[in-house]
Amino acid sequence: MDMKRAYYEDIELFKSGVIIFWTISLMIVLFTIPLYASNYYLYLFNLIMVHVIIAVGLNILVGSTGQISLGHAGFFAIGAYATVLLMTKLQVPFFAAIIIAAFISAFFGFILGLPALRLEGPYLTIATLAFGLAIMHIIGHTDIFGGRTGLMAPPLDVGVPKLGWSWILKTDVSKYYLILIFTIIMVLVAINILKTKAGRAFVAIRDSDIAAEVIGINLTIYKTLSFAVSAFYAGIAGGLFAFVLGFFDPVTFNLLLSIYFLVMIVVGGLGSVMGSITGAAFITYLMYALFKNVREVPYLGSFLVTISERWLTITGLDNMSAIALGLVMIGIMLFEPLGIFGAWIRVKKYWKTWPF
Amino acid sequence: MGYFSIENLSISFGGLKAVNNISFSVEKNEIFSIIGPNGSGKTTIFNLISGIYKPDAGFVKLAGENMVGKTPDRIARRGIARTFQNIELFANATVMDNLMLGRHIFMKTGILGGAFMFGKRSRAAREEIAHREKVEQIIDFLELQSVRDQFVGSLAYGKRKLVEVGRALALEPKVMLLDEPSAGMNTEEKDDLTIWIKDIREDFNVTILLIEHDMNMIMGISDRVFAMSQGQKIVLGLPREVQRHPEVIKAYLGEEEII
Amino acid sequence: MVQELNFKKRGEDANVYIGNKLVSPRITGICKFNKRQISSINKKGGEKAMDLRRIRVVMIVSLFALFMFAYDGQAKQETGFDDKEIRVGQWGPQTGPAAAWGNVARGSKLVFDIVNDEGGIAGRKIKYFIRDDQYNPSQAVAGVRELVEKQGIFAFVGGVSTASCSAVQGYLLEKEIIWISPCTGAATFYKPFNPYLWNMWPSYENDASVIAKFAIEKKKFKKIAMFYQNDGYGLDSLDSVKYRLSKKNMELVAAIPVEPIESDLSSQIQKLKASGAEAVIAFVGPKQAAIAVKTSVSLDFKTQWMFSYNLSDYEMMNKITDGLWAKEGVITSAFTQEPFAKNELTAKYTAAVKKYAPTERWSIFYMAGVVVAEPLVQVLKKVGKNLSTKAVADELNKIKNFQGVGPKVTWTATNHMGPKSVQIWQCGPKGEIITLQKWTENEISRD
């Protein structure tokens, strides 16, 4: 039983020395990764961090507020397109552009939050899905967005080129640090949001919207706010994603991506920031690495090739990756409905009482 | 007219007159009980007062101000708090968070302020701490210390009822609506609850409207009792009078045991 | 055992709690639990063991997933070749929505297999890697970077999707890695000039222009409509057809866009029918081409369908249109030689397919993979022992009128454009290829 001496301890970021120790260790690891990881891994890490940002935001909406969204790729796209267009067409400096883009995205989140006041469950799913499809479609039909041909991201200039001060981040390492700092800030902010007034209101709406109303929570404000916050996160993530990839077209932001975002937070653990982080990292890693290039794996590769030639088709062997990802998703949900984070809590509880 | 009153309140659901032209007025600091058999419209009255349903006609007035037409959250801000018959707590939050949610209307930190709550001296943290102190008083008052950091979903039924009362209390209401607070409690808990309700009135200066089935409890604490059946008023009066009123007895006959 | 019954009403339901466990909503009368139900409620003790088992399963699954499958080979030096092997790569959709194009990447393998079987090039074997990009640019970038940074790649060939190619273009240029032709005719790869990218694909603009010319001049069609996919592929060609028509003072009678994902095309086809078009020039994917032709038959719309070279795989198109491709006498352009032309080269490849990839079908897109690999092998043979990126690039720049099974290409140090000519074919009644017009250049090309 841990004893508390002051009320502040309840809302502190780091509740104990152990947590501080682990946080610092993690920070040291994260900040030194470029020293020992190859550029390819930095690309993966960049993608993972972008996904972490969006997953944290999505979890505020889905996990904490209880509103399902299948349209988050739309906000992601808004962030990416707005950032790049602001920078190229209006010469807005990067930091201003990404923040404005995130606010634009948040505004669209607010708009999507309006039908959510009336819709729930599958009905909301369809509304958000339609939103995602519509965004993709509108971008694909508008020349200023590059249509379906796509957009090329400009050089990542974090200075203010208009004032003659420009600082272009070219290497993966510099992009890595930029995204890392964004990620850390966004994660801390999310933790804080969930601990304070707004976060509690979100949870209240999820658990019982009627009770939330009668204790004075304005559903209209907080439901739309939740959508807006979540979309803001997606906007920031999208703006960073544009520079990780360097090129994007509407198809990049398809329904499948929205589904993957949802899978990330469910597999990671609904309603928890740590869950979103682990889920995003886990699923992204699996998406890009699980059973990829299975032919080149010693023994297993040749075994699978033999199987494919005998009973299936050799051309379809690469589907192993999708099959394995599907199985991992099912497995996690069957054995750990609360996601990786739930498993972690269980393990922690188990070790606490070990060896009894 | 009294401190809190409802006037000619009516609502019907598809032809069924759930509440039919009901009026009563409650004095400040009164404990006012509403009784009646199941389905007689007691909870509906509460739902009308707290704004969940919109009445077809009538007024709800608190200190002269009409509440009808306001959204539930506005009514809560005006000082009407309530509990629910079926417990509407936030099951996946801790007791502390549930009570803190009761402080929602008093907190001024916006989402940005909350987002950048770094350090003990930030405005958000100071506000948060101040309200936590308030909540701690309620926890002490209702003797919830042992379950302070537990999730509500894992609490026993009686405790949950209590947490809900605590949450309503955290709103610092002028009028508190308690919907069957003792349902599901054992005798000992019921006795405690009776004392608490009295204490709430004394210590927090609250007017209490109570829906209850437990006659002992009603007789013990009510100042006045309002009996109704099928959406209609039967009688309003002192507890003993109402209990002996033939119409009330008739309304309850045929009904079997009420839990 | 059951200690306490708590009743909770919610809506019309009443939930029964035993302890804290929800047992059953909607009990209106008295309910009796049988022994099994009660014992299952009270079986708290078993949960601990269950917990442990679940922890173990979760840990094993995650470890398995993380370490066993995430095999990524050993890091290689970055030059892309050594004394024993030259490493060549390609990305392409082996899975996902465009997996049918996956045979391009596999086609290139055929050429390298043949070379390796002949003993390699100057003692070096070609090691060929395929990375599945699922038609998704971010996956393509991941695959390409993994190949370049961990395997070390000397040259890339092919690459199917325009988006994926666009996404990796900058990276490959920066790394100065030779890349022979994205398998797409999108204009983005022509300009600006990229010294490490050699194009072999006729642009869609040229393709559409030649088809339109054929329709106007040879077939004398007066009413021409356009059915195009709403992306670079379709829009480039729409523009080009309009340009060609404007030279003859003609206009399209209809121009109907289609999204690449749609599968119900009846409203579009009805609109084409209403326009009264004698010929429809269509720049769409194979799936939609098939659906379009099928729908036009079921709507009694008789027209001459003319498709881009992306649909010149008659065998497949006939299969998926239920023979309508032949019955309707569909006209397409073509950028390759006939797959079953009677010449030595074709014979060599068809024999090789039987030997190295018996499950593959020798088809236009499999050939497309061959097409992009041919020049690389040719040049590598020329360079021989003293291999370097510069030497190969110089040799590629000297290629003149090179022709394998694909189009004829000529490159110089300042011009890496693809060919401007395509052929016009028609699908004969038995599904055979009838060459209506030999290689024709787009004389009004705006490249």
Add this chain to the structure above:
Amino acid sequence: MPVGQLLIEGLAMGACYGLFGLAVVIIYKTSEVINFAAGEMAMFSTYIVFHMLTVYNCPFWLAFLMALVFAAILGVLVQYIFLRPAKNPTLLGLIVITLGVEMLLMGLASWKWGAEGQAFYLPVSYKVTYEPISGFIVSEWAMAVFITAAVIMAFLYFFFKHTKLGTAMRATQQNKHAAKIMGIQTDMIFAFAWAFSSVIGVIAAMLLSAKAILDPQFMMEPFLRAFAAAVLGGLMSVPGVLIGGAIMGLLENFFGYAWPAWKPITAFVVIVLVLCVRPSGLFAKHYIKKV
């Protein structure tokens, strides 16, 4: 605007969507799970028919019957292996499981049959057309769609209203625990619902693939439309789904004719607008939670 023709084509596609939407609804009705794998289950079963027709040269009706049996088994297996073992699942958790099943089935189908498109034939062809009234061209395929939809709907209506099993299914949907206590074997009901849904799904998929093509991805778009149609119909009502499907098909065809560029999303946007007015679809009562 060829109104008559658009009407027929729209209704035919709409009937397909509605039919497939039934597969979504039946599972939702019993277990409140949105089965995102519905499309792929139907696709997989269609490939089984295809395989029997092309590799083993079965007569069509035999292959068709075998496919129905296979679809039923597949439905039961998916429910038994992947959904039943889930302990205290959340709604989203179940959705993720069905998404996993979707990926699994799509991967397996592409592995077995390759990604290249295939042609799938039905004895009723879209090539044979009739023009009973001028401007109304009806293909045999469209007639088959209408008849199938009508028969299945009539059957389902009868089934849910007048059979013991149907009543049990409705009871299970309304309250799983109560149904269990009343002696309904809910596990059996779930298995049956999945089998049933899978069978209806494969019928719809066969009709759709005969008009389009057969490849591992071919049910993804129709699934979204069917899901939207089902939601529009209220997710609970059998006639509602078919009407929702018809609205979907008609909207797509008429809007698609007027503004081809916006065809893929107009129907969705209209549906969202309708839902804003009627939050629980056209044919379901809006459920107000009582406190």
